[in-house]
Amino acid sequence: NAGVTQTPKFQVLKTGQSMTLQCAQDMNHNSMYWYRQDPGMGLRLIYYSASEGTTDKGEVPNGYNVSRLNKREFSLRLESAAPSQTSVYFCASKGQGAGTEAFFGQGTRLTVV
Amino acid sequence: KQEVTQIPAALSVPEGENLVLNCSFTDSAIYNLQWFRQDPGKGLTSLLLIQSSQREQTSGRLNASLDKSSGRSTLYIAASQPGDSATYLCAEAGTYKYIFGTGTRLKVLA
Numbered sequence: 737n738a739g740v741t742q743t744p745k746f747q748v749l750k751t752g753q754s755m756t757l758q759c760a761q762d763m764n765h766n767s768m769y770w771y772r773q774d775p776g777m778g779l780r781l782i783y784y785s786a787s788e789g790t791t792d793k794g795e796v797p798n799g800y801n802v803s804r805l806n807k808r809e810f811s812l813r814l815e816s817a818a819p820s821q822t823s824v825y826f827c828a829s830k831g832q833g834a835g836t837e838a839f840f841g842q843g844t845r846l847t848v849v
Numbered sequence: 850k851q852e853v854t855q856i857p858a859a860l861s862v863p864e865g866e867n868l869v870l871n872c873s874f875t876d877s878a879i880y881n882l883q884w885f886r887q888d889p890g891k892g893l894t895s896l897l898l899i900q901s902s903q904r905e906q907t908s909g910r911l912n913a914s915l916d917k918s919s920g921r922s923t924l925y926i927a928a929s930q931p932g933d934s935a936t937y938l939c940a941e942a943g944t945y946k947y948i949f950g951t952g953t954r955l956k957v958l959a
Contacts, residue, residue, distance in 0.1 A: 740892075837895045838947060
C-alpha cells in the first residue's frame with residue numbers, strides 16, 4: 737500500500753541549478769497537488785492538477801513548472817533554483833466525490849545554497 | 850478569500866488529559882474540513898474529514914466538530930498519550946484546493 741510516493745527525499749542544489757521532483761500515486765486519484773511548507777507559513781499550494789491533462793496555478797507558482805505525465809504521476813520542476821525555494825515539498829492526491837480525503841507523500845527536503 | 854487560523858501555536862499537556870485543538874476559518878461557506886497529523890520530518894496523515902453537511906466525526910479517541918455559523922472546528926483528543934505528540938493541522942478541503950492553518954504543535958508529557 738504505497739499511497740503517494742515522492743522522490744528524492746533530500747536534495748541540495750546550488751543557485752541556478754535545475755531539478756525535477758517526482759510524485760506518483762497508486763490510488764487511481766484524479767486530483768494531484770504540490771505544496772511547499774515553510775516555518776510560520778504553513779502549507780501553500782504551488783500547482784494542482786484536477787484531472788489528467790490539466791494543470792492550474794496555486795498560491796505560489798512563480799519559479800516552478802509542473803507536468804501531469806499520466807493519471808499516476810505529477811512532477812514539479814525548478815528551472816533555476818533560488819535560495820527562496822529552500823523548503824519542504826509535499827505531493828498529495830485526492831479522489832473524486834464530496835467525502836474523499838487527500839493523501840500526502842512523505843516530502844522532499846530541498847536546500848538551495 | 851478563505852483564511853484558516855489555529856491557536857495556540859503550541860500546547861503542552863500531561864498524559865491522560867482530555868484536550869481540544871481549535872481551528873477558525875473566515876468564510877462560513879466552507880466545503881469540507883479535514884484534520885491532519887504531522888510527525889517531525891514526516892508527511893501529513895489524515896485523521897478526520899467532516900463534510901459541510903455534517904456536524905462531527907469520530908475515530909477512536911478523536912472527535913472533530915464543525916460549526917460553520919461560528920467559523921470554527923475543534924479536534925477533541927480524549928485521554929492523551931505521549932504518542933499523540935505531533936503537529937495537528939486543519940484545512941478547508943475544497944473541491945480542488947486545500948487551505949491550511951499553520952498548525953498546533955502538541956506535546957503530551959509522560
